[in-house]
Amino acid sequence: MTTLDYDYLVIGSGLAGLMAALNLSRHGRVMVASKKEAVESNSNYAQGGIACAIDPEDSFDEHVQDTMKVGAYLSNEEVARAIISSGPARIQDLEALGVAFERRESHGEDYDLGQEGGHSRRRVLHAGDITGQRMIRVLLDRVAENANITLRDHLMAIDLVTTGWLKQPGESRCIGGYFLDQKKGEILAIRSSFTVLATGGAGKVYLYTSNPDVATGDGIAMAWRAGLPIKNMEFVQFHPTCLYHPAAKSFLISEAVRGEGAVLINTAGESFMERYDSRGSLAPRDVVARAIDNEMKTRGDTCVYLDISHRSARFLKKRFPNIYAACLKYGFNMAKQPIPVVPAAHYFCGGVEAGVDGRTALKGLFACGEAACTGLHGANRLASNSLLEALVCSHRAAETIAQMPREHPTVEIPAWRYNDAVPSDEAVVVEHNWNELRTCMWDYVGIVRTNKRLERALRRINNLRQEIRQYYLAYLVTADVLELRNIAAVAALVVRSAMLRRESRGLHYTLDYPQELPGTPTDTRICDQPGG
Numbered sequence: 001m002t003t004l005d006y007d008y009l010v011i012g013s014g015l016a017g018l019m020a021a022l023n024l025s026r027h028g029r030v031m032v033a034s035k036k037e038a039v040e041s042n043s044n045y046a047q048g049g050i051a052c053a054i055d056p057e058d059s060f061d062e063h064v065q066d067t068m069k070v071g072a073y074l075s076n077e078e079v080a081r082a083i084i085s086s087g088p089a090r091i092q093d094l095e096a097l098g099v100a101f102e103r104r105e106s107h108g109e110d111y112d113l114g115q116e117g118g119h120s121r122r123r124v125l126h127a128g129d130i131t132g133q134r135m136i137r138v139l140l141d142r143v144a145e146n147a148n149i150t151l152r153d154h155l156m157a158i159d160l161v162t163t164g165w166l167k168q169p170g171e172s173r174c175i176g177g178y179f180l181d182q183k184k185g186e187i188l189a190i191r192s193s194f195t196v197l198a199t200g201g202a203g204k205v206y207l208y209t210s211n212p213d214v215a216t217g218d219g220i221a222m223a224w225r226a227g228l229p230i231k232n233m234e235f236v237q238f239h240p241t242c243l244y245h246p247a248a249k250s251f252l253i254s255e256a257v258r259g260e261g262a263v264l265i266n267t268a269g270e271s272f273m274e275r276y277d278s279r280g281s282l283a284p285r286d287v288v289a290r291a292i293d294n295e296m297k298t299r300g301d302t303c304v305y306l307d308i309s310h311r312s313a314r315f316l317k318k319r320f321p322n323i324y325a326a327c328l329k330y331g332f333n334m335a336k337q338p339i340p341v342v343p344a345a346h347y348f349c350g351g352v353e354a355g356v357d358g359r360t361a362l363k364g365l366f367a368c369g370e371a372a373c374t375g376l377h378g379a380n381r382l383a384s385n386s387l388l389e390a391l392v393c394s395h396r397a398a399e400t401i402a403q404m405p406r407e408h409p410t411v412e413i414p415a416w417r418y419n420d421a422v423p424s425d426e427a428v429v430v431e432h433n434w435n436e437l438r439t440c441m442w443d444y445v446g447i448v449r450t451n452k453r454l455e456r457a458l459r460r461i462n463n464l465r466q467e468i469r470q471y472y473l474a475y476l477v478t479a480d481v482l483e484l485r486n487i488a489a490v491a492a493l494v495v496r497s498a499m500l501r502r503e504s505r506g507l508h509y510t511l512d513y514p515q516e517l518p519g520t521p522t523d524t525r526i527c528d529q530p531g532g
């Protein structure tokens with residue numbers, strides 16, 4: 001088995017991964033492992049933008065208060081303040097790398113700031129409605145020019161390697177991981193002094209999601225198998241407005257569209273959000289997603305509609321070129337008619353317990369971006385706070401790592417044990433379990449939960465995990481089975497966390513405990529023995 005040696009290993013090529021790599025490249029040789037094409041990440045599909053209190057009339061305090069309120073006061077205020085107050089400096093870093101944010105034509109150099117649910121003012125820096133795509137393209141160019149960074153695509157992480165697992169004396173430490181080189185069909189090891197997990201979210205755990213196919217929670221699952229604490233997994237954010245069309249794969253209609261005046265209506269043409277919240281269509285996402293779910297269930301409808309037909313085609317084409325074109329492609333002219341929308345799984349507020357500087361409970365391992373749970377999002381993420389968190393925390397992680405003594409691991413990573421594994425002649429098992437698991441999560445662990453539904457889900461997930469484990473051991477590993485193994489692990493973590501929370505708060509709503517518990521809210525935390 002080949003073992004590659006690098007000073008720093010970054011797993012994931014979204015905003016957090018690329019920024020960590022660029023910052024670390026000043027101090028040593030970096031390997032970025034990306035499991036598909038490097039451009040494929042949740043960051044690349046971000047439409048809304050980056051929330052940042054950069055306007056002279058805005059303040060860090062206001063942004064912190066909005067974050068706390070939307071997070072149902074489970075967010076850690078100190079963490080929120082640290083991340084939010086670092087925003088303007090990190091935006092400057094991005095601009096220095098060549099990322100351009102939209103400016104207002106009539107106001108010289110002022111940023112054109114977008115409005116999204118839960119923000120008390122316009123605060124979202126954007127690049128049209130393809131903010132993520134513009135940012136990731138620029139960062140991939142900077143990475144390609146950088147002699148200290150090697151980026152390898154189609155290199156999928158299987159598991160982390162720790163000195164504890166290798167039965168080495170002393171405190172356990174991460175020294176890299178095993179990877180499947182999908183191009184060669186081979187397993188290799190990467191050994192590093194420090195590893196950064198920036199593997200993103202896990203939307204694919206649900207049948208309907210706004211996320212791209214890569215979002216299978218790999219980092220969260222690997223960290224959990226390595227025995228790390230995983231926090232607040234019950235808080236899955238459902239984006240209220242994904243395009244409802246059989247071929248659209250839950251294409252996201254950015255909240256920024258509601259920020260520019262779009263209104264949610266039901267099939268009777270009634271603007272219904274005012275019945276649920278005084279903020280109407282711009283209420284925070286948990287409120288809007290629940291209201292849509294209720295509206296659809298009580299009326300027996302398959303979708304609701306988003307109406308921005310009062311704005312001109314000229315305005316919509318300029319502000320939302322990507323959304324406008326996608327809607328037209330599926331037969332909807334948003335300047336002339338309401339667009340059919342439904343909620344879909346969008347963002348995981350929970351993840352690997354980590355500090356603002358990415359530090360985790362395992363020496364040598366850092367986590368940032370959606371894979372991490374820093375405490376910023378609490379029970380519900382404020383729109384566009386995620387890119388801000390990824391940007392700030394990857395920078396802090398790189399700074400922290402650079403200040404630590406760098407001793408390259410000398411312990412050998414043992415060759416991958418294939419045992420008696422043979423090529424699979426039962427790929428249908430993967431396909432079947434993939435569909436069953438995601439349907440189970442959608443039906444029983446969605447926007448509205450109950451004890452019975454959670455128990456039902458856990459029984460099924462446990463059975464599926466047993467079957468997946470047998471399959472994983474019997475056959476040569478493929479990317480498909482690795483992803484299935486990871487979404488099954490994440491699904492179990494979501495359900496177990498949801499069972500631990502005996503209240504409704506933010507994104508976790510259960511008919512059995514419909515109220516928030518009084519007093520200071522607490523996090524849920526799952527920490528199992530290594531091996532999972």
Ligand code: SIN
Binds near residue numbers: 049253256347
């Ligand atoms: C959106 O554009 O609505 C998504 C932004 C986000 O998830 O923060």
